[in-house]
Amino acid sequence: MKKIFLKTLKFFKYFIIIYFASTFFVIILYKYVNPPVTPLMIIRLAEQGFNGQTLRLKNHWVSISDMSPNLPLAVVASEDNLFMDHSGFDFESIEKAREFNKQKHGKKVRGASTISQQTAKNVFLWPQRSWLRKGLEAYFTVLIEFVWGKKRILEVYLNVIETGKGVYGVEDASQLNFEKPASKINRGEAALIAAVLPNPLRWSPSSPTPYIIGRQQWILWNMNNIGKLSY
Numbered sequence: 001m002k003k004i005f006l007k008t009l010k011f012f013k014y015f016i017i018i019y020f021a022s023t024f025f026v027i028i029l030y031k032y033v034n035p036p037v038t039p040l041m042i043i044r045l046a047e048q049g050f051n052g053q054t055l056r057l058k059n060h061w062v063s064i065s066d067m068s069p070n071l072p073l074a075v076v077a078s079e080d081n082l083f084m085d086h087s088g089f090d091f092e093s094i095e096k097a098r099e100f101n102k103q104k105h106g107k108k109v110r111g112a113s114t115i116s117q118q119t120a121k122n123v124f125l126w127p128q129r130s131w132l133r134k135g136l137e138a139y140f141t142v143l144i145e146f147v148w149g150k151k152r153i154l155e156v157y158l159n160v161i162e163t164g165k166g167v168y169g170v171e172d173a174s175q176l177n178f179e180k181p182a183s184k185i186n187r188g189e190a191a192l193i194a195a196v197l198p199n200p201l202r203w204s205p206s207s208p209t210p211y212i213i214g215r216q217q218w219i220l221w222n223m224n225n226i227g228k229l230s231y
């Protein structure tokens with residue numbers, strides 16, 4: 001029995017070493033090589049196949065230097081106002097969300113994930129919430145902040161984020177909704193793309209609801225407050 005226990009312990013020790021070494025290698029690789037696919041893309045394809053739908057995956061990568069500067073500014077204004085200042089986690093927002101949710105008797109009503117956390121989740125992890133996933137998300141967030149830096153994190157986020165049904169990244173969102181490349185998107189269009197990110201399967205930038213128009217106006221106001229991003 002003791003031998004089995006020691007072998008099991010040894011197996012888990014080597015598994016953990018290999019896991020962390022391999023993930024660190026991939027993070028370094030993705031600093032220079034664009035991620036070819038994400039877990040969410042695979043999950044969505046599986047869902048489409050299971051539901052008998054035509055498989056759809058649109059994801060054309062574009063460098064952040066080739067995007068309109070309105071796009072990164074809009075997502076920062078919408079999703080993570082302190083992105084350029086924090087080290088991956090917005091602890092003040094986390095505490096506010098915790099207190100708010102506590103008042104709602106334990107129902108999940110507000111999150112506080114930064115763009116860095118969302119990027120870590122989208123590129124390396126699965127979407128369902130659990131303590132394990134949140135722990136791994138924190139681990140990957142620390143590493144990408146340290147290895148990638150803000151500009152690369154934002155570039156990856158803008159290219160892998162779900163922006164519609166089978167659509168990922170701002171280039172395809174720009175082409176499908178406004179019939180122009182991401183490099184030509186104006187402030188209002190960028191704010192509409194950012195406005196639907198909380199639920200891109202429900203909302204569309206090309207046919208915004210009154211709620212989305214309201215979000216767009218708030219994002220435009222906040223874009224003016226931020227002014228310009230300095231990487």
